[in-house]
Amino acid sequence: MKLCADILYWRLKEELTGVLFHGRKNSTLILNRPEFYLDRSQSFEENSVYVCSADHLPQTPELGENVCLVCLGEHWNLNAYYERCSVILIHGSQDIFRIFNLVQEVFNQYDTWEERLWFILRHGAALSQMLDASRGIFENPMLLIGSDFRYLGVTEEEYLKKQLGLQLDTQSFDVEKMATFLSLHDMSNYVREPLLLELQGKRSLSVNIFDQEEYLGCLTVFEGSRPFRSSDRALAVFFSKLLRQAIQQNPILSSTRTVVRRALRSVISGQRIDFEYRRALSMENGKHDWICMKLIPESSGSHLSGTYLSAALEERHPGSFAFEFEDAVVEFLPADQVQKESMDSLTSVLEKLGAICGVSSSFNNLYDGNHAWFQASAALQNGLSQEDNSIIFYFQDYLLPQLLNSALAGRPSWVYYTEGLKRLKKHDDSSQVSYLHTLRVYLDNNLSVTKTAAALYLHRSTLLDRLSHITAMLGSDLRDPDYCLTLGIILRAELEQRRIEKIYLK
DSSP: OOBOHHHHHHHHHHHOSSEEEEEOOOOSSOBOOEEEOOTTOOEEOTTOEEEEEGGGSOSSOEEOTTOEEEEESOOGGGHHHHTTSEEEEEOSSOOHHHHHHHHHHHHHHHHHHHHHHHHHHHTTOOHHHHHHHTHHHHOSOEEEEETTSBEEEESOHHHHHHHHOOOGGGSBOOHHHHHHHHHHHTOOTTOOSOEEEEETTEEEEEEEEEETTEEEEEEEEEOSSSOOOTHHHHHHHHHHHHHHHHHHHOTTTOOHHHHHHHHHHHHHTTOOOOHHHHHHHHHHTTSSOEEEEEEEESSTTOOOOHHHHHHHHHHHSTTOEEEEETTEEEEEEEHHHHHHSOHHHHHHHHHHHTEEEEEOOOBSOGGGHHHHHHHHHHHHHHHHHTTOOOSEEEGGGGHHHHHHHHHHTTSOGGGGOOHHHHHHHHHHHTOSSOHHHHHHHHHHTTTOHHHHHHHHTOOHHHHHHHHHHHHHHHTSOTTOHHHHHHHHHHHHHHHHHHHHHHHHHO
């Protein structure tokens, strides 16, 4: 997990004396794990934490954005750094290796917190467990309420009862207190930024939780055990995003959008759609055309974090619905979102995620989601079988391979051979001249003798003699368009089947 300088400052201050903060204050969770500053180096990479000695720092550094220095001792040239980066200054005699390990331990603490939250999300998504796992991070009482202002979870229940007068056994706010909370402090359920408020003389930090435009609830942290820090806002926003996913997994607490996701999951799996799901889909139908995308790991040995990826896709594509299905992530998104997103932009995102995707044709009825899911899956299958180096595969680009694969229905091509084709096959088994190949090229060139002779590097008379033998063995007239179409499908499907078999044998 990435952190900010404010978190490092306060956590080091808990362990050491003589810790001061100078320079820029940035509470965005953007800093990577620490590294030792190497003497004589002028360059400091962006979003990096450096553990260093003040007297070893260069006078004219090249500082990237959001650099944080954990600096031992003071030096006259530090003033140049205060204006351009964050500096956590540690006074006194300290071992630089101990300081480095302390910074690592701070990152370990927050990594463990994030891993614990994801574990809970994958194993039941219990809101109370997520709040309990976060007590050591916020070090203050927390309250989570739902969209109907009923209590969903709480830590330090006694504090809320004694200090704020909130009777949790009623499972909802006292009506009078709630009215005061909303009217005097402008706690509107459409505000998206963290709000610093005051309730019963106590400060609180609140973050509303949304599923796109739909209000799901609110996380409130009360200033009960320690004063608020500037980094608490960013941590509360981070935590609220994971709480949103937990609420979405709860069938009682989930939003209308979650019902749509479940309905779409039923549609693509071919299950029956009940009244609630039909109503949810009907509310979304008619707004715009849709596209279905199927995302899978680029390599068979890797794994996609479906929960995280689904949330990231929905945040990137407003109005979309993304969820895990089988071993993939599915996204139904407005067709205009695909048009707005440049190919380079989408490719860059997929490369970072280590994913590839199949894209369906556009459609306007979510009840047809099963067909769109088939198209996205077929695009992936055909794209990968073509040994294409792309990571985005569009169904429209692989119509012929899909039709050819479907034509054989998974059976070997000889099952569909006519008696005439069987005679040609028997000839080819004992001859160096392939009549089947000649026939295939002839059909591909629309029965043009000139073009076929050129493609096979044959004299025209040689080709005409060969075609006469082929026609005799077939026992049918090649001027019959239906017969030619049948032969062409069988031979092209056979060629495609062989090509795919070679790929899988590699």
